[in-house]
Amino acid sequence: MKIKTGQRQLPLPTAQSSTLFPPGTQLFPFLFWWLVAASALSSSETASSFPQASSTSDSSTPLSDPPSTPTDISTPGPTAAGSSTPGGQQGSLPGMVVSTTAPGESMLPAATPTESGAYGQPMNLLDIPRQLFPVNQKILQTEGAGTQGFFDPVSTAFLSPGSTASAGNNLVIAPMIRGMPPLGFINGMQMAMHDGGWWNLPWNYNMVESFDVIEGPPNAVFGEFQPNGGAVNSITKQPYFDRFRGYVWDTTGMYENYLWGADIGGPIDKEKKIAYRFSYMGMENGSYYQYQYNDQQNFYLALSARPSDNYSVDFYSDLGTYNFDIMDFMNRPTNELINNDLYQTGALAPSQVTFGFPPFNTYAGPLVPISLRSTDMNPASGAQGITGMLQLVQNIVIDDDLHIRNNTFVFYIHNSFIDYSEMQDIDVPGDYEVYNRTEVLAALHPEEALFEENIDAGLEFGFQRNLDYEASFLGIQNAWSIANPNNPSLANPNLWNAELSNAFAAEIKNPHAFGGGMWPIPSAPPGWYFQPLNGYSLTEDSQFWEVAPFYQHNIHFTDKLMLLVGGRATNLFISAQTPPGTPAFLSTGYDAAVLMPMVNVSPVYKPFPWMTAYFDFNWGYTSAVGDLGGYTPIYAGAEFRLVNQLIEGRMKFSLLKDKLYITTAGFEQNLYIPNVGLPPALAYIKGFELALTYQPTKNFWARIQYLLANGTEDWSGLPIGPFQFQTYSTSTALAQGLPLNNEASYPPGKYAFIGWPDQSLTAMVTYQTNMGLGVTLSALVLSNQYLDYSYNLEIPTEYVINGRLYYSTHRWYIAVNIYNLKDNRHLWFPYGPGATFGREMNTEQIVAGLPFWMDTRRVRLQVLILMNQITNQVLDLYNGRAAEGAALCFYRSDSKELLVDCRTDLMGRAACLPPEKKISSPGGTISSL
Numbered sequence: 042m043k044i045k046t047g048q049r050q051l052p053l054p055t056a057q058s059s060t061l062f063p064p065g066t067q068l069f070p071f072l073f074w075w076l077v078a079a080s081a082l083s084s085s086e087t088a089s090s091f092p093q094a095s096s097t098s099d100s101s102t103p104l105s106d107p108p109s110t111p112t113d114i115s116t117p118g119p120t121a122a123g124s125s126t127p128g129g130q131q132g133s134l135p136g137m138v139v140s141t142t143a144p145g146e147s148m149l150p151a152a153t154p155t156e157s158g159a160y161g162q163p164m165n166l167l168d169i170p171r172q173l174f175p176v177n178q179k180i181l182q183t184e185g186a187g188t189q190g191f192f193d194p195v196s197t198a199f200l201s202p203g204s205t206a207s208a209g210n211n212l213v214i215a216p217m218i219r220g221m222p223p224l225g226f227i228n229g230m231q232m233a234m235h236d237g238g239w240w241n242l243p244w245n246y247n248m249v250e251s252f253d254v255i256e257g258p259p260n261a262v263f264g265e266f267q268p269n270g271g272a273v274n275s276i277t278k279q280p281y282f283d284r285f286r287g288y289v290w291d292t293t294g295m296y297e298n299y300l301w302g303a304d305i306g307g308p309i310d311k312e313k314k315i316a317y318r319f320s321y322m323g324m325e326n327g328s329y330y331q332y333q334y335n336d337q338q339n340f341y342l343a344l345s346a347r348p349s350d351n352y353s354v355d356f357y358s359d360l361g362t363y364n365f366d367i368m369d370f371m372n373r374p375t376n377e378l379i380n381n382d383l384y385q386t387g388a389l390a391p392s393q394v395t396f397g398f399p400p401f402n403t404y405a406g407p408l409v410p411i412s413l414r415s416t417d418m419n420p421a422s423g424a425q426g427i428t429g430m431l432q433l434v435q436n437i438v439i440d441d442d443l444h445i446r447n448n449t450f451v452f453y454i455h456n457s458f459i460d461y462s463e464m465q466d467i468d469v470p471g472d473y474e475v476y477n478r479t480e481v482l483a484a485l486h487p488e489e490a491l492f493e494e495n496i497d498a499g500l501e502f503g504f505q506r507n508l509d510y511e512a513s514f515l516g517i518q519n520a521w522s523i524a525n526p527n528n529p530s531l532a533n534p535n536l537w538n539a540e541l542s543n544a545f546a547a548e549i550k551n552p553h554a555f556g557g558g559m560w561p562i563p564s565a566p567p568g569w570y571f572q573p574l575n576g577y578s579l580t581e582d583s584q585f586w587e588v589a590p591f592y593q594h595n596i597h598f599t600d601k602l603m604l605l606v607g608g609r610a611t612n613l614f615i616s617a618q619t620p621p622g623t624p625a626f627l628s629t630g631y632d633a634a635v636l637m638p639m640v641n642v643s644p645v646y647k648p649f650p651w652m653t654a655y656f657d658f659n660w661g662y663t664s665a666v667g668d669l670g671g672y673t674p675i676y677a678g679a680e681f682r683l684v685n686q687l688i689e690g691r692m693k694f695s696l697l698k699d700k701l702y703i704t705t706a707g708f709e710q711n712l713y714i715p716n717v718g719l720p721p722a723l724a725y726i727k728g729f730e731l732a733l734t735y736q737p738t739k740n741f742w743a744r745i746q747y748l749l750a751n752g753t754e755d756w757s758g759l760p761i762g763p764f765q766f767q768t769y770s771t772s773t774a775l776a777q778g779l780p781l782n783n784e785a786s787y788p789p790g791k792y793a794f795i796g797w798p799d800q801s802l803t804a805m806v807t808y809q810t811n812m813g814l815g816v817t818l819s820a821l822v823l824s825n826q827y828l829d830y831s832y833n834l835e836i837p838t839e840y841v842i843n844g845r846l847y848y849s850t851h852r853w854y855i856a857v858n859i860y861n862l863k864d865n866r867h868l869w870f871p872y873g874p875g876a877t878f879g880r881e882m883n884t885e886q887i888v889a890g891l892p893f894w895m896d897t898r899r900v901r902l903q904v905l906i907l908m909n910q911i912t913n914q915v916l917d918l919y920n921g922r923a924a925e926g927a928a929l930c931f932y933r934s935d936s937k938e939l940l941v942d943c944r945t946d947l948m949g950r951a952a953c954l955p956p957e958k959k960i961s962s963p964g965g966t967i968s969s970l
Contacts, residue, residue, distance in 0.1 A: 148742040149702050149734055150175050151695050159255050160605065161229070161262035162482065162497050162595060167693050170605055170643035170655035171260075172706055174201040174732065176252040180744075183805065183817050183845055185858040187246030188292055188300065188896055190324055190335045191367060192216050194870045195841055195860070195890070198821050199803050201254040202730040202748040203271070208870030208888040210879050211367045213238040214273075218256055219726055220752045220797045220875025221270025221712060226263065228277055228357065228432055230450035233266055233474050233505055234670040237878050241456050241467060241669065242426045243367060247302065247322035248341040248359045250278045256730075257687040257710060258659045260641055261591045261607030262480065262497055266670065268663045268683050268712040270726075270876075277357050277432075280316035280345045281306040294858075294896025297327025306343075318343040329891055330369035332420040332534070338362045351438045359430040366423040368460065369416055370872055372518045374828060374887035375772040377408055379836055379869050384411035385771050388522035388531040391541035396516055397783045401774040406527045413866070413889035415523045419461035419537045426456025426469075442484040449477045454669065457565065462521060464514040464539030468565045472669050476503030476587070493597040501589040507671025508620055510562045510571035511579035514539040514548070516766035518885040519781040540568070552627055556580075563622040573623040574675055576717050581667040581674070582620035582630075588612045603645040609661070611637040613681075617672040630674045635681045637662040651695045659687040665715035675717070683713040683721055697737070705731040714876060719759060724876040726752040726794070743806045752794030752875050762787035763830055767884040770834040782885070792830045796871030796883050800824040807845075817845040818862075828871055828883040836869045841890065854900040864893035 151166040159171035166173060181187065184196035191211035197204050203219035214225035215238050222237030234240060253274040259265050263272070285307030292300040306318035324337040339361040347353050377383040386406030431451040438444050453473045459466040480499035487493060517539060525532040539545045548554040549570070556572030571580050593607035618630025639661025647653045665680035667673045691706035707729050713721035728750025736742035756762040764786045767774075774781055802822040809815035820842045828834040842863050847856035861868065868890030873879025879886075 148177075148179060148736050148744075149695075149699065150704075151699070151702050159253070160260045160497075160593065160595075160607075161480070162495055162593070167651075167653050167695050168603070168645065168647070170603075170645045170653075170657050170691070172201075172256040172689070172691060172704065172708075172730070174254040174256070176200050176254060178251060180805075181246075181249075181251075182856070182898070183807065184819065184843065185845075185860065185896065187244075188294060188298060188858070189328075189367075190243045190246070190326060190337055190365075192244060194888075195821060195843070198801065198823075199744075199746070199805060199819065200252065200273075201256060202732055202746040202801070202803075203256050203728075203750070204254060205801075205874050206870075207238075207873055207877055207879055208370075210239065210872065211243060211369075212241050214240050214244060216254075216273065217874055217877050218254070218269075218271030218273075219708075219710065219728065219748075219750060220794055220877070221710070221724070221726065222268060222877050224259060224265060224267065224269045224272040226259075226272055226274040227430065227450065227452075228434065228448070229263065229274060230432065230448055230476055230478065231259075231264065231266070232452060233476070233503075233666075234452060234454060234472055234507070236666050236668055236670060237267065237269075239878060240454070241424070241458060241469065242361075242363050242428060242454070243335055243337065243365055245322075245337070245339050245359065245361050245428070247320055247339040248277045248357075248430075249275045251276045257657070257689060257708065258639075258661065258685050260659075261593050261609040261639060262478075262499075264501065264589055264591070264609055264611055265639065265661060265663055265685065266611070266637075267666050268685055268714070270710065270712070277359075278304075278306075278318050278320055278341060278343060279355075280318040280343050282308055282313050282316045282345070282347070284308070288854075288900050290898065290900045292896055292898045295894040296329045297325075298896055299325045314348055315344070315346045317345075328367070328369065329414055329894065330889075331414055331416045332418050332422075333367055333369050333416065335365040335367050336363070337365075353436045355432075355434040357430070357432040357434075359428070361426075361428045363424070363426040363428075363456070365425075366418065368418055368422070370418075370886040370888050371411075371413075371415055371523065372417040372521060372885055372887075373771040374834060374869075374884065375770050376834060377772060378411070379887070380867065382410055382413065382866070383408040384415075384524055385775065386522050386525050387527065388525050389520065390531065391536050391538065392543050394517055394520045394539065394542040395544040397780040399780060400778040401771070401781050402776075402778045405775050406522070406525060409524050409526060411524055413892070417462060417518065417521050417523050417537060418534070420534055421538075422460045422462065424456060424458035426454065426458075428455075429453040442486070444482040446480045446482065447477070448480075449475075451475050457569075459569065461539065462537040463516075463518060464512070464545055464570075466510075466512055466562075466565070466569050466571075467668065468510040468562050468569060468571070469669060470508055470564045472505075472507045472509065472671070474503065474505040474670070476501065495595040495597075497591075497593040497595075499591060501587065501591065503587045504584070505587075505670065506584045507581050507667060507669055509579070509581050509668045509671065510565070510569075510620060510622075511575065511668055512556070512559055512570040512572045513575070513579075514545050515882075516782050516784045516885075517542075517544075518882070519767055519771055552624070557623075557627045560622060560624065571620070571622065573619045573627050574629075576673070576675075579668050579673065580620060581617060581671045583615065583617035583667065583671040583673070585613050585615040585672065588614075601647045603647070605641075605643040605645065607641045609639045611639070613637070613664075615672050617674045617676070619674050631676070633676075633681070635664065637664060637681070651699075653693045655691055657687065657689040657691070659685075661685055663712070665721075677718075679720055680715050683715065685712045686710065697735075700735065700737050702734045703732070705729075712876070714754065716759075719761070722759060722763075723755040724752065724794075725755070726750050726875070740810065741806075741808050744804070746803045748801045749799065750797075751799055752797055754792045754794065754876065756787075756789045757791060759789050762789050763792055763881075765829065765881050765884055769829060769831060770884055773833065787830050793827070793832075794875045794880075795827050795830060796873055796880050797875040798823040798826050813849045815845075815847045815849070817843075817847075819843045819845075826871055828887070834884060836871065837867075839865070839868055839890075841865055841868055854898075856898045858896050858898070859893070860891055860895070861893050865890070866892055 159169050159173045184199045186196040192206045192213055194206040194208040197206040197216045204216040206216050214235055215223035225232040256271040259272045287305035289303045302322040304320040309315040320341040322339045326335040341359045344356045373385050375385055386409055387404050433449045435447045455471045457468050478501040480497055483496045485494040521537040549559045551558040556575030559570035562569045562571050589611040591609040595605045597603050613635040615633045619628045641659045643657045645655040663683045663685045687710045689706055689708040694703040709727045711725040714724050715721050730748045733745045754763055766784050767782055768785050805819040807817040822840045825838050826836040841861050844859040844862045870888040872882045872886040
């Protein structure tokens, strides 16, 4: 469910404060970390020498997680953005070689060079002048991310210091970043079909190998359409070129959580120049919360070819089906509910439900204990959807200094969603986007330029088509009573249906009602409606073309001083109108040509090989977009000129011989919140953050992340202030005789972010023995959060502790995830955090955190996989890849039974003997499976 500021503008309340509420918490004592580390440890440092993944698996060390990436670093393969990771000296573009960290080995962010999700160019993480957090499978599995099928608020917080989830609205493609909406990318290409991260469906974790979390707006190469606090680049699963690999898995959790899947891949031809990866996930998840479920089927296929040293092509595809209802919130949040689990009862008959009348004290009931599993959702609500993705990435290496990359991305979505308790429905008959970006990456050397320089320039063009229907009778959520001892029949969840109210009936085919009234959706069943003029972000029939040239230049003045500058000119040619089914007298639309420029400037100073300091400035125009990234027909022009600006200073350290990685920064980011019929409102956030990763041995690693940030919405000079569907808590309404669901705006002024903790802290510690036993403890601490702009309704400071036990061998992996280890029953999350959508609902909707619960993940390598490994190695022998006289014997590791014995003759031909004719060879190579 998505709400946008300014949808309804009613008389201003006169008793509300218009001043900025001062933060009530103090800075945690972590600010000195980088100072102490830099001063006390710098004398023991040497030049950076980042640990690399081993090209072979250590047979004595069990895998900590199922194999998900090739461990042979000499094998060609795609990188994070589906392109090459050049090696060798800085500024050159030699070959296409993947360099990845094998699971269970290095957890240090700077362990390997990376195809930067922040700037597109191959750069070491220590040298990237942005706050970039790589999130690998180890971190995702440690926190249990994806076991619920969406970005849940606890596991999401461990992705980066500024990551949060919109707890009650789980239909997002990426976490909120620094209290602001996110952008989503897949292998470097933007998923434009969303609004503020919201895209109507749960997220598909199955296709994701890892994430790059970018805090702050994307660069000139990647671009941005929408206001955002940062971006998440999802790096999909890559084929295996070295050998056949595969596993099946199952995750079973409390509250009817069931997930299962299979993953296989390997080379297709004998020369290992063509490889594949296929992955399947099934999900039938129940929920701790009433009436909630999430069923998914996802099929992912990747094909890659390396026909020569100078050319590579990668193809990625995904098909997903979804059937779900995951809106897990309670209504009527009060301090009594948050602190004591006491729910405020009292309800009217559905036919009497309306906006703002009568006073609540005329029909309120008593406070009663409530189960935190309760929701105020009608059990008949739900959604279904289908998604499809196709992506083709091509890389051409002309020579060591010239590289051409082409990335084509196609995404399709079809879905229908209905929530009867508020009568919100969304119907998307079939939206799609097609984007293509061609880049030329060139390296210039001092003999041909003034300095060592890297250039990334090119053109992105694309097309997007949106036809979306939406209607919402929002702002009546507090009318329903989950428990109602005075009249138990009114607590029947099937009665929580806005269509049963006289107020809703009055809006059907009424052009004077909000949004032009409720009209039948042509493509939907009877009883589904849309509002043709319901705001800047919802109903839309639009298409647009994008043409965006970009240029990025990285100048290395010396080994210690660098300047990175970039620019982009995004041109949009938009046609938008009201959709089919709109009455002729309400029809409207426009054609527009829009220019959205952006620039980024980043000077970098590296006084020591183990330390980088930089300053970053990003400025650009963004635009308000519709429900799935399209454009609604009532824009006035200001919606296309929403400035997004970041100013950031940061220091990074790789200390203790690259066993300790520290990054710290101060930042200020400004963006604008669109309003219907009003100028946009400024929102800005200022803060400090620190992240530390320490791994002294392969057996132990730890992470700490901390964020201190104050966010402000500035409504000064506007006719009204921020809007909420209820501008006070339900207990205040009872005490003062006020109506529920008053739907009003606060006076103009400056307001601190609501649903936002000024401080957050995450910590994670893992130890694994050489025998394969491992344990992880992690903790999340959030400072207090206010839910209304009067700052009377508050979630106090809270914490949650998670645990994980696991055991792994070469064939088996089993893990038990324990969430909320101490069973903290007073764990709450706001519906909408910070400046993101949904904050208007924070006094009407709140999410109870999960209590103690567990899930178990099991992985088993199949015999079929072992036999394919044998086949591949025998083929190597037949192709003359083994030395003369070399012996290759395969045993079952449990029984030591000899399976086959192969050796080569003088001509390189292989001879394989059965076990009873095994010939011993003193110089032979023995392999045991």
